[in-house]
Amino acid sequence: MSSVLVTWQNNMAEGEENLMVVIVDCNPVWWGRRQQQQAEPSQIVLSHCLDAIQVFVNSYLMLSHRNRVAVIASHTSKTHFLYPKNVPDPRLDQRRGEDGRYEQFATVDDTVVEEIKHLMTSDTTNSELKTDTLLAGSLAVALCYIHRLEKEYQAGQQLNSRVLVIKAAEDSPSQYMNLMNVIFTAQKQNVVIDACILDKESGLLQQASDITGGVYLKIPQMSGLLQYLLWVFLPDLSMREVMALPPKVQVDYRAACFCHRTLIDVGYVCSVCLSIFCSFSPICSTCETAFKLAKPPMFKSKKRKKSIQNGGPSTSLLQ
């Protein structure tokens, strides 16, 4: 325990600040469908989830005055930055002095609530309604924001950043490329991606948390969301070595072949476009290059000629 205290004190003394970016999945299709499917209306809806997130964010800010937070909402058609806002709202400033809440908490909570209302009530002018969440887009915006904040620090001060993704809807395979780019960028920038999954297991976020060194947790009960957030995701990165966290998931890094989408152990990779196939074929279906087939080795005919001259074993075969 003393080593834990020493680590914590070192962090406070050296001018390190911590930034946490919370990405909330506000997929209206998923939340709406869930509300319809639930037996009792008292089960979890988006507002309960947001309440839990607000308490979590307040607790995080309460841990240290050097902690900073940002909240991003991930929707099906856009990514909306909830907090901090670009343009401060004057109406919020008026209301703040009235109740007895700690001002910083009041700012964060009210801004998040107002912005979520704007997001959900704004018209989607697109003709098609997509059902998957733009998670890769939100992560990209989060990384740009972290990159901008890191630039504002001079030598000697450091910013430790992490991203907490609270995911509701399923994975969408169309975002694979963008998500992988984002994951490798996060790894390079030393940003840890944690994942808190509400419903179905997400292979992509398992890979993200494994590659960046974060925690992946699928919540068994949605009503206990706040408890899981406070237990698992609240402590800082330096504390994680002494905490008993959920065990690491064995991520399946096997590749899926491009022809059947089955996971394979041994595959053939095209050297031009790096697409993976389960069986040998003379033409690559992605880039349409014809492959050079291995020619039979040349020296065998020479050996036969030599052995015929010497009366070797091949002459006996001919007989």
Added chain:
Amino acid sequence: MCRLETKMADEEVEKTYRWEGDYEKTWEVLQEDAAGSLQASVDDIIHRAKRRRLQDRQLNVRLGMMRHLFVVVDMSQSMEDQDLKPTRILVTLKLLENFIEEYFDQNPISQLGIITTKNKRAEKLTDLGGNPKRHITQLKTLANTSCVGEPSIMNSLDLAAQTLKHMPTHTSREVLIIMGSLTTCDPGDINITIKMVKDLNIRCSVIGLAAEVQVCKKLCSTTNGTYSIILEDTHFKDLLLEHCTPPPATVNTDSSLIKMGFPQHTVSQDHDSVKPSMCMCHQDTEAQSFTPSGYFCPQCHAKYCELPVECKICGLTLVSAPHLARSYHHFFPLENFREIPLEELDSELSRFCTGCQVQLKGPMVYCCTRCTRPFCIDCDLFIHETLHSCPGCINKRIGPNSS
């Protein structure tokens, strides 16, 4: 007659010498800002050079993704020169460490080897391999060795070619020479070596630390490599990192299907008892120990601790899917953003950067050509160098192939 011929040959290569042209007022490029600092103009110059490089990149060209690169480090007397602080050789070694890490980050299935040349001889420091730590530890030992004698380009090329000629034809064979000296001392005719290297389809590039040398220029132009001379250390770093991106594949590079294994990280168990085993990567070192988990080769079941690796027993290349995914962004390169002044920005678009939400100050704003969203200059550099995906396009669901 021969005088006329040589004159025509010179005209083909260079139109005029630099001193024969008009003088350029190079001092006007740098402008001081209000506080007297030049940092802004220096940053601007570097930024423009980067944008121009991105522009010049050829699109829809086949790239050599599996690369076998030999780095030849000149350790001759001229590398003890102090025009790069503290000495040229120390700066080179430090930048090479960054280069090795970035190289394996961008090309995870490629291999690298290091050759040093001094005293008119060439020596292989590390053999071609895929483990960056091994190269970096060996590179650190070079800091203590002295730089003597003269370099020999012919010996280094011969040594590199000996290994590269056995590499499969579908890989891209490259040599990168870091030359600090203005001379090379060779045992024979270097033109024969240059021809041999060209026949073996090896692409040679040179980064010169001093001045342009005709032999290097000829080597690079014959083998389709690049020859650049550094201006100062940040330029040196930029030039080195340029070589991390895969070069366009030559005509002679074959394309073939390479068999690869994708092992899973497993714990070998027999019902309830765990079966510990030794790994093949630490076989001859002190770090050898019995562990229950690791990556097992699908063909011969040999155990390895880390990927990517080439199985020593059956020769199968073992990788994991993210290693291949790291190289996918080279196939869909992000176009340069359009640079427009802040005043001309479309009034419907928000005045905040789409990436980092900072207020756009200008003078220039960068708009993506596909999604038309504006970005600030920092986000523009970050997106093009590290992220390789435009956040605006992702949020508007615009794929890389759509126009």
